[in-house]
Amino acid sequence: MRWTLKTQPPKSKIHKLAEDLQVNTTIAQILCQRNIETFEEAKRYFRPSLKDIHDPFLMKDMDLAVARIETAIANNENILVYGDYDVDGTTAVSLVASYLKTIYPNIATYIPDRYAEGYGVSYMGIDFAQDNDFSLIIALDCGIKAIDKVAYATKKNIDFIICDHHKPGDEIPKAVAVLNAKREDCNYPFDELCGCGVGFKLIQALGVSRDQTIEDFVPYLDLVATAIAADIVPMNGENRVLAYHGLQVINQNPRNGIKAIIHQVKKTELTITDVVFTIAPRINAAGRMKHGNYAVELLTEMDFDSAVDFAAAIEIFNADRKNLDKKITDEAIIQIIDNDEEQGFSTVVYKEDWHKGVIGIVASRLIEKYYRPTLVFTKSGDKLAASARSVKGFDVYNALQACEEFIEQFGGHKYAAGLTLLPENYENFKNKFEEVVKATIDKELLTPEIAIDAEIDLSEITPKFFRIIQQMAPFGPMNMRPVFKTRCVRDNGYGKQVGADKTHLKLNVFQGDNKKTFNSIGFGLGDKMEFVQNDFDIVYALDENEWNGYKSIQLLLKDLK
Known part of the structure; x- marks a missing residue:
């Protein structure tokens, strides 16, 4: 993972907003990063009003x-x-x-x-x-x-x-x-x-x-x-x-x-x-x-x-869909390994009997594993149909446009698209798509990035701080859940790998002399257990954990090093 600290707004703006809203500077900084710089803008942001719906x-x-x-x-x-x-x-x-x-x-x-x-x-x-x-x-x-x-x-x-x-x-x-x-x-x-x-x-x-x-x-x-x-x-x-x-x-x-x-x-x-x-x-x-x-x-x-x-x-359809997308994802990974294609700039896979309904999900799963622009094809009538998914920062729609000579029809947007082509054009398309991605993608984009809003000490995480972060919801693109970095934390010795196949990491972390620990969970971070013997840095979001009716603040770990 690439850890990138977001650009810091001017300190004068942060302090003015902190004063106007009566919040700490970290909250003010996160708001300024989201182009919320005045009391009025903050009010509109925290209290979305139906009056702001356009004509x-x-x-x-x-x-x-x-x-x-x-x-x-x-x-x-x-x-x-x-x-x-x-x-x-x-x-x-x-x-x-x-x-x-x-x-x-x-x-x-x-x-x-x-x-x-x-x-x-x-x-x-x-x-x-x-x-x-x-x-x-x-x-x-x-x-x-x-x-x-x-x-x-x-x-x-x-x-x-x-x-x-x-x-x-x-x-x-x-x-x-x-x-x-x-x-x-x-x-x-x-x-x-x-x-x-x-x-x-x-x-x-x-x-x-x-x-x-x-x-x-x-x-x-x-x-x-x-x-x-x-x-x-x-x-x-x-x-x-x-x-x-x-x-x-x-x-x-x-x-x-x-x-x-x-x-x-x-x-x-x-x-x-x-x-x-x-x-x-x-x-x-x-x-x-x-x-x-x-x-x-x-x-x-x-x-x-x-x-x-x-x-x-529909619940039954959903269970069937889950089984199917796991099966097809496994088959696609085997195909990538067998064809010695793990090192390319793009992933393009095809099998004629893959279920058309789940190829988009499979494309997303393959991105989780290989992290590069991905297309999954199946047979649809006398043509091949594909779902395309992209990595952050790369416009897959434009890349498809550059391969138009081999495509029958395509549509979509920057991060997700669909297309059809004739079977005889598949190999040419696959080679051209790899060529286009290789020539146009910034190589940095092939390593997943974690954009960090602010670096803080654990002592800053109070119930009030957490409450304000929660009020920034609903989260999504252009308003993601804030991500924090904290240096030199330790586990209290009870950290362990959890989950059926030990793929997740459960820790209790504290910082410096402050012995207040925070319950932390890192999904898919089980293999990083070796890093928690000494001091380590963490990147995380804040979440609420409810256990036996008791609510507490939990750190949702994104990465640690």
């Missing part, structure tokens, strides 16, 4: 989108709400469809089949719309590159409204409206919404003429917060407000589907991390193992007992 009509084409939906309602047209099969797509479809049904009955949903149709808008979906007399499709979390598909629909007299957040290509589809804050010609103040977030702006805009205020839309924020967490979009600006209030809905009054999942896993107070690792994988499992429709049915179910039955079925 949806600032988004280009929003007026056109709303006008087309109102026309459809007035003319009694059938509206199809279409979305991708991942968490962002299924939550977006659930959100828009459930709102539209409160104002109009002729609404149906459509999630493409991961295996028969693949990612995004499909010809099959458009044919389904034609066969069932739908004259308007609202596409969520997809569609920004569906130029041919939109043209195909237009010939069939089917209109499209696209709500997407992926990077647009050179050409925008000729839809009735294209809502995407990343469009060059869109001046919306925040361009990092997820697909479900764009869907939320659409229903918010539809509510304006119905005299609905932002408060009327709070019940939908459990879906938005789930999508923000799962899609790993920046946790600042409007996303922070939506996630903060969405978490409150999840914990206080979630919809039946989310309540059923929480019931299934027996969790109490959920954090954004719990949403990422508990709720999102289960919603995702439906689309990965069976069909994304299951997720939409779960998230729109009005009867709690039926939602519990759906959640139980």
Whole structure:
């Protein structure tokens, strides 16, 4: 691991903020690093307010989108709400469809089949719309590159409204409206919404003429917060407000589907991390193992007992998904070793019978092991399909663009993308991708980095200090949980390796003459036990440990040396 101390803001700024907020300088320093430099900015940060949600009509084409939906309602047209099969797509479809049904009955949903149709808008979906007399499709979390598909629909007299957040290509589809804050010609103040977030702006805009205020839309924020967490979009600006209030809905009054999942896993107070690792994988499992429709049915179910039955079925999908991703990851590692490819700049692996639903997870697992841009391919019809994942700081989307000559279709963003290519182009693509990564990646990026917010002594960690750190949640990209470095700590002699295969490290650390010890856990750090005989330095985040009803501050070790 590379330990990098973040740039320190000017001391004058830190001291002024510390004084204004009545906090210690470490807290003030962390806030300044996050561009929070005044009392007003701090207030907005610590108390995210629904007043800071932007006017949806600032988004280009929003007026056109709303006008087309109102026309459809007035003319009694059938509206199809279409979305991708991942968490962002299924939550977006659930959100828009459930709102539209409160104002109009002729609404149906459509999630493409991961295996028969693949990612995004499909010809099959458009044919389904034609066969069932739908004259308007609202596409969520997809569609920004569906130029041919939109043209195909237009010939069939089917209109499209696209709500997407992926990077647009050179050409925008000729839809009735294209809502995407990343469009060059869109001046919306925040361009990092997820697909479900764009869907939320659409229903918010539809509510304006119905005299609905932002408060009327709070019940939908459990879906938005789930999508923000799962899609790993920046946790600042409007996303922070939506996630903060969405978490409150999840914990206080979630919809039946989310309540059923929480019931299934027996969790109490959920954090954004719990949403990422508990709720999102289960919603995702439906689309990965069976069909994304299951997720939409779960998230729109009005009867709690039926939602519990759906959640139980999805729990089985999730268990199957876990077994499968472990099996495929093991096979991929064997392939890398057998082909003598452990030393390259990228990982590209392929086996025709790998389950398409889990290759994205496998790509992430391989990054944990080899830490380099990674693509995992499988057979999909007569083509090969892949999920791409990247390492921090490297834009895999741009790297794929440089290999376009061998690719049939691709889309996504900086750290995650999907693509298809013809089997005969696989080897050429693989060689070209390795070449591109080798030529463009900063070699430092191939060693995982731990960005450290501040260096502190353990004596600084008081209940008040911890409480303020907790109030900086929800955490995510651009607002990560603060990471600290402390030098020269010791273990009190009771440190040990824990876990079934002794892969984790459990220590009680103290510093200097201060004998107050801190319970510490280092997941995956079991092999560093040899370092704890003498003084050592640690990098960690702060966490709350609950044992027998007693809560204490725990250090979540990231690394030690």
